[in-house]
Amino acid sequence: xxxxxxxxxxxxxxxxxxxxxxxxxxxxxxxxxxxxxxxxxxxxxxxxxxxxxxxxxxxxxxxxxxxxxxxxxxxxxxxxxxxxxxxxxxxxxxxxxxxxxxxxxxxxxxxxxxxxxxxxxx
Amino acid sequence: xxxxxxxxxxxxxxxxxxxxxxxxxxxxxxxxxxxxxxxxxxxxxxxxxxxxxxxxxxxxxxxxxxxxxxxxxxxxxxxxxxxxxxxxxxxxxxxxxxxxxxxxxxxxxxxxxxxxxxxxxxxxxxxxxxxxxxxxxxxxxxxxxxxxxxxxxxxxxxxxxxxxxxxxxxxxxxxxxxxxxxxxxxxxxxxxxxxxxxxxxxxxxxxxxxxxxxxxxxxxxxxxxxxxxxxxxxxxxxxxxxxxxxxxxxxxxxxxxxxxxxxxxxxxxxxxxxxxxxxxxxxxxxxxxxxxxxxxxxxxxxxxxxxxxxxxxxxxxxxxxxxxxxxxxxxxxxxxxxxxxxxxxxxxxxxxxxxxxxxxxxxxxxxxxxxxxxxxxxxxxxxxxxxxxxxxxxxxxxxxxxxxxxxxxxxxxxxxxxxxxxxxxxxxxxxxxxxxxxxxxxxxxxxxxxxxxxxxxxxxxxxxxxxxxxxxxxxxxxxxxxxxxxxxxxxxxxxxxxxxxxxxxxxxxxxxxxxxxxxxxxxxxxxxxxxxxxxxxxxxxxxxxxxxxxxxxxxxxxxxxxxxxxxxxxxx
Numbered sequence: 013x014x015x016x017x018x019x020x021x022x023x024x025x026x027x028x029x030x031x032x033x034x035x036x037x038x039x040x041x042x043x044x045x046x047x048x049x050x051x052x053x054x055x056x057x058x059x060x061x062x063x064x065x066x067x068x069x070x071x072x073x074x075x076x077x078x079x080x081x082x083x084x085x086x087x088x089x090x091x092x093x094x095x096x097x098x099x100x101x102x103x104x105x106x107x108x109x110x111x112x113x114x115x116x117x118x119x120x121x122x123x124x125x126x127x128x129x130x131x132x133x134x
Numbered sequence: 135x136x137x138x139x140x141x142x143x144x145x146x147x148x149x150x151x152x153x154x155x156x157x158x159x160x161x162x163x164x165x166x167x168x169x170x171x172x173x174x175x176x177x178x179x180x181x182x183x184x185x186x187x188x189x190x191x192x193x194x195x196x197x198x199x200x201x202x203x204x205x206x207x208x209x210x211x212x213x214x215x216x217x218x219x220x221x222x223x224x225x226x227x228x229x230x231x232x233x234x235x236x237x238x239x240x241x242x243x244x245x246x247x248x249x250x251x252x253x254x255x256x257x258x259x260x261x262x263x264x265x266x267x268x269x270x271x272x273x274x275x276x277x278x279x280x281x282x283x284x285x286x287x288x289x290x291x292x293x294x295x296x297x298x299x300x301x302x303x304x305x306x307x308x309x310x311x312x313x314x315x316x317x318x319x320x321x322x323x324x325x326x327x328x329x330x331x332x333x334x335x336x337x338x339x340x341x342x343x344x345x346x347x348x349x350x351x352x353x354x355x356x357x358x359x360x361x362x363x364x365x366x367x368x369x370x371x372x373x374x375x376x377x378x379x380x381x382x383x384x385x386x387x388x389x390x391x392x393x394x395x396x397x398x399x400x401x402x403x404x405x406x407x408x409x410x411x412x413x414x415x416x417x418x419x420x421x422x423x424x425x426x427x428x429x430x431x432x433x434x435x436x437x438x439x440x441x442x443x444x445x446x447x448x449x450x451x452x453x454x455x456x457x458x459x460x461x462x463x464x465x466x467x468x469x470x471x472x473x474x475x476x477x478x479x480x481x482x483x484x485x486x487x488x489x490x491x492x493x494x495x496x497x498x499x500x501x502x503x504x505x506x507x508x509x510x511x512x513x514x515x516x517x518x519x520x521x522x523x524x525x526x527x528x529x530x531x532x533x534x535x536x537x538x539x540x541x542x543x544x545x546x547x548x549x550x551x552x553x554x555x556x557x558x559x560x561x562x563x564x565x566x567x568x569x570x571x572x573x574x575x576x577x578x579x580x581x582x583x584x585x586x587x588x589x590x591x592x593x594x595x596x597x598x599x600x601x602x603x604x605x606x607x608x609x610x611x612x613x614x615x616x617x618x619x620x621x622x623x624x625x626x627x628x629x630x631x632x633x634x635x636x637x638x639x640x641x642x643x644x645x646x647x648x649x650x651x652x653x654x655x656x657x658x659x660x661x662x663x664x665x666x667x668x669x670x671x672x673x674x675x676x677x678x679x680x681x682x683x684x685x686x687x688x689x690x691x692x693x694x695x696x697x698x699x700x701x702x703x704x705x706x
Contacts, residue, residue: 025531031538038542069526096530098573100598101582103591117534118569121541 018042019125020061020089022052022078024071032065032120039122049073053081056089063090063129065120066111068102076109083110090128094120140188143201147181150208154178161214173211176372180204183376191472195245196238200376203234207372218282225274225284226267232346233259236313238375239339242320243331243468252316259309269298307347314343325449328468330418334381338374345371392416393475397482407436409486417479419466421450424483427460435464455484504684508617511682515620518580525576533569540565584623588613592623593644600630600642602659607645614653618705621683622646622655625701628676629657637661637697653705658698665691676701 019041023029026047033043044059046052049070056064064082068075079091091111099106099114106114113128154177158170184201187194206227213224237256240247247253271286273294317339321332396412404412406424414422425433425441433443443452443462451467453476463483469476540562548555576582584592590609597604613619626644633642639661647654665673666689673689680687685703 025535027535028531028538031535031542035538035542038545096526096534096569096573097582100595101577101586103583103587103594105587105591118537118566120538 018062020044020046020052020055020059020064022046022049022055022064022070022075023067023094024048024069025067028067028117035120036122036125039126041122041125047071049075049078049081052078056082056085060087061089063092063125065092065094065115065125067117068093068095068097075111076105079109079111092125092128139192139197140185143181143185143188143197146201146205147178147185150177150181150205154208154211157211157214161216165214172370173207176369177204177208179373179376180207183379186380191243191245193470193473194243195241196243197245199234199238199241199245200379203231203238203375206231206234213281216282218285221282222271222285225271225286226264228267229263230260230267233263235342235372235375236309239313239317239335240320242317242335243328248320255309255312255316259313262305262309266298266302269302270295273298303351310343310346314339325421325466328449328466331468334378338378341371341374345369393479393482397486404486404490405436406487406490409483409490410436413463413479413483417465417469417472417475419469421466423464425462425464433462453480455480455487457484457488461487504682507682508684511621511679512617515580515617519585522576522580522582525572525579526582530569530572530576533565533572537562537565537569581623581627584619589619589622589646592619593626593646596623596626596630597644601634602630602637602639602642604630604633604642604644607643609644609646610648614705617683618653618703621679621685621703622653622701624679625655625676625687625699626657628672629699632665632672633657633659633661633697636665637663639696648705651705653703655701655703656698658696660696662693663691663695663697664693665689665697 019036021029021032021036021043022045023032024047029045029047033045036043044055044061046055049072052064052066052070055061066075066078066082070078075093075095079093082088082091093106093109093111093114094117095101095114096117098116102114115124154170154174158165180200181204184197184199184204187200188197191197210224210228210231212220213228215221233256236259237247240252240256247256268286271284272288273291274284274287275290275292275295317332318336321329321336324332393413393416396416399412406426410422410424413424414420423435423441425435425443428434432440434440441464443454443464446452446464449467450464451470453463453465455461455463461483463476463480465476465479540558544555544558544562547558581592581595583595587595588611590611593606593609597606614622630642630644633639637659639659642657642659645656647656673687677687680701680703683703685701688700688702689697690700691697
């Protein structure tokens with residue numbers, strides 16, 4: 013894990029992580045990866061990313077629980093939940109979670125993420 | 135008793151009628167008309183009761199006892215004939231009918247005397263009556279109407295005759311009281327059917343004894359009754375005996391009808407205890423028991439008491455029932471005198487038990503079908519969840535990855551080859567649309583929101599997607615079993631789909647309430663109404679779905695007044 017990484021991608025789907033990483037690095041972000049909720053917590057503490065792109069459906073826990081754990085950390089990162097499903101498929105759970113936003117996976121782009129980091133675009 | 139018995143009884147009755155005609159027509163002066171009618175009615179009623187007893191209780195001697203009482207009542211009429219021999223004979227047996235009546239009462243209802251004491255008592259009664267008549271024959275000074283003299287007359291003496299009458303009173307009273315006491319004791323000791331048929335006898339015996347006492351006292355004392363009333367009218371009370379028997383025969387027929395009615399009136403699936411109670415009431419035997427063979431070979435009645443049908447106890451009899459239950463009826467042994475009633479009761483009990491057994495089987499099969507239907511629906515739901523998850527984890531993920539790849543390729547190509555960039559953008563758009571369609575498909579297969587957010591979140595999502603403005607009145611936030619949540623969700627989903635397609639409504643209202651043990655889902659709209667449960671496969675399927683969960687779907691849709699759909703689902 014790169015100490016200077018700005019974005020942590022948490023997703024158990026290798027193909028998505030690979031393309032997301034390429035897309036975000038091409039957009040100028042430094043990217044780190046985790047494939048489970050447990051790895052995400054550890055990586056976030058080690059890497060201290062500015063933003064965590066967090067898949068809701070993880071093999072060991074769901075994204076809402078991981079978002080709560082990440083938000084409880086000191087100097088917590090911006091958490092953006094993501095999924096192949098739409099926000100409405102999760103009822104009010106997204107709104108009641110500590111995540112800053114929800115971004116459908118197919119709408120991922122560097123520009124989309126940058127909107128959630130207004131203080132520091134880089 | 136054979137058919138010959140019946141023929142003999144009938145011939146005896148015909149002969150008695152002819153006899154009565156002769157003893158009425160021949161004497162001069164003719165006997166008093168009222169007395170002729172009264173005595174004929176009494177005598178013939180006993181003979182008729184004898185024939186009825188032969189038909190109803192052929193295994194008893196009651197037919198003979200009734201007939202003997204009738205003959206002994208009529209035979210003294212021979213004394214009206216103008217012959218000394220017949221007059222003397224009539225004088226000897228003039229009161230013998232009272233012994234026959236006592237014999238009948240003591241032997242009721244089987245026709246058999248129960249103990250040596252009672253046999254001696256009957257002998258004494260016949261002897262006492264004939265003995266007193268002998269005394270009258272020896273010493274009575276004769277009558278004032280010119281009747282013949284007794285051939286047995288020894289010394290006509292009014293004083294001796296009066297003395298015999300006076301001294302006979304204590305003995306007659308003692309014997310009469312003894313008979314009444316024995317009859318009452320029989321009644322006290324009787325149970326079930328015996329008591330049932332003895333009860334009217336006690337009242338009749340009391341009335342007859344009262345008549346006897348009045349007649350006896352009237353011979354010796356001056357009572358405020360006219361001679362006509364006491365001697366010619368009051369004896370009509372004796373008809374009570376035969377009348378009671380005829381009435382009880384009718385009641386026995388009614389009892390047979392009551393057994394059938396009791397079975398018909400039994401509620402489906404009634405317990406064996408209820409069956410026993412109904413049969414006991416119908417046959418008039420409160421001691422009736424219904425017992426079933428247990429796996430250990432013993433028998434247990436409907437109250438759980440063990441018993442042995444082979445030795446049911448004193449005064450009890452066992453009747454086995456047909457059918458696979460190996461059940462028995464244990465009843466008052468005297469009920470055996472009503473063989474048709476016993477047979478009918480046994481058949482009715484067998485039928486009712488068989489009915490209960492079949493109903494229990496059908497109920498069990500129905501429960502199996504219900505459980506199986508619920509399992510099929512749950513299995514379907516489970517499979518839908520798996521399919522939705524597979525689509526999410528597989529095809530949707532790949533389409534997402536493809537979209538990202540195409541977006542990257544488009545950005546790269548746009549710089550070098552704008553035409554290629556546009557082509558890739560077009561492909562990317564197709565991929566996004568495919569992803570959107572796949573999401574809808576997956577949502578139709580199973581709503582992920584239901585798994586993710588429960589009923590409240592899922593209904594909220596449905597309301598938000600509904601093209602008709604939909605208000606959620608109330609939905610509990612708690613989670614319910616998956617099958618119940620799925621059923622409630624599909625009710626709301628199908629109802630809102632119908633509102634959008636058919637109702638022309640401007641608004642819809644959804645409410646989910648949780649009264650104790652139930653989940654009630656209501657969807658109503660302000661549309662055109664006129665929907666019927668049989669309209670389309672959607673509502674029918676929904677009804678099946680709710681029924682599979684053990685619930686009920688009701689639709690109220692009067693034309694012009696909107697539609698209200700309510701699903702009432704059991705919820706633990």
